[in-house]
Amino acid sequence: MEPAVYLSHPSSLAHDTGAHPERAARIIAIEQELERRGWLGLERLEAPIVQESTLAAVHPVRYIRAIDELCAAGGGAIDADTVVVEGSYEAALRAAGGAVRLVDLLLGGGARTGFSALRPPGHHAEAARAMGFCLFGNVAVAARHALDAHGAERVLVLDWDVHHGNGTNDIFHATDEVLFVSLHESPLYPGTGPVGDVGSGRGTGYTVNVPVAAGTGDATYASLLEHVVVPLARAYEPRLILLSAGFDAHRDDPLAGVRLSEGGFAAMTGTIRRLAAELEVPVGGVLEGGYDLGALAASTAATLDVLSAPEPPPAVEDVPVAPESRAALERLAARWPALTV
DSSP, X not given: OOOOEEEEOTHHHHSOOTTSSXXXXXXXXXXXXXXXXXXXXXXXEEOOOOOHHHHTTTSOHHHHHHHHHHHHTTOEESSSSOEEOTTHHHHHHHHHHHHHHHHHHHHHSSOSEEEEOOSSOOTTOBTTBOBTTBSSOHHHHHHHHHHHHHXXXXXXXXXXXXXXXXXXXXXXXXXXXXEEEEEEESSOTTOOOOTTOOOOGGGTTSEEEEEEOTTOBHHHHHHHIIIIIHHHHHHHOOSEEEEEEOOXXXXXXXXXXXXXXXXXXXXXXXXXXXXXXXXXXXXXXXXXXXXXXXXXXXXXXXXXXXXTSSSOOOOOSOOOOOHHHHHHHHHHTTTOTTOOO
């Protein structure tokens, strides 16, 4: 097996947000932990700047220009949560470019697993609106590229960031080319992602929102992966799996109340690795949130330890069906007959 790839770039540090929770120290903490672990055999690559045509498949050119012009003028606050400086535009172009390059490597470059560790994150960015620390929809751009440039036909996006990925949700709302599954705390910013939001038009049934309560822990997430995400993926048969890998569902994160551990993230990654092996498809992760530096570093490293292993870990036997899983299966059964409670 080819080594797992890891994409990064120093421009992530030039998106200088000061004491903001989404700050350059996040990347530094991740890479210090990976250095301590000997980089886990990862093949380290530099993220390129995304091509405008690729970015414009998701974001209108006028919006891209507006972000460029704001950064070139020295930056400022886009909203109460989202700020930019002069270096933010290149950082955002490379954050999207890293996710796109990851897809190229997974679908045409021989890699089977990989991770793009850049900032700003992306899953809150709507087609023409920056919000929630996000400028461009990195995973959305990567998924669109997989469909358009590689003929992937069907892409599964699993978003386990503790905040609902409203941008990805809305960008693929009306298509069946992407199955978007979000596990997120509710109520919590941005206040979207109810169970009743299932997509629209051709996309009806291909948006799957699974809100969980504060205090939810590893066992429930393991159940949701095993009993909801895995059978959904088997029914959908994606050609690529992308993870919107936020680590703010960790119990130490200051911005949320879900209680995952780094072991919980490793277990979820193991489930996805086994699923990808079963379906014979590649899997890649893209960094989203995570704001306690120690928890972020440990959880990212735990995830990458599993992603970079030569083989998926052994299956866990008899994962109990949590009430949250049973409720999700009951909701989904009408649109996904292969799912059973």
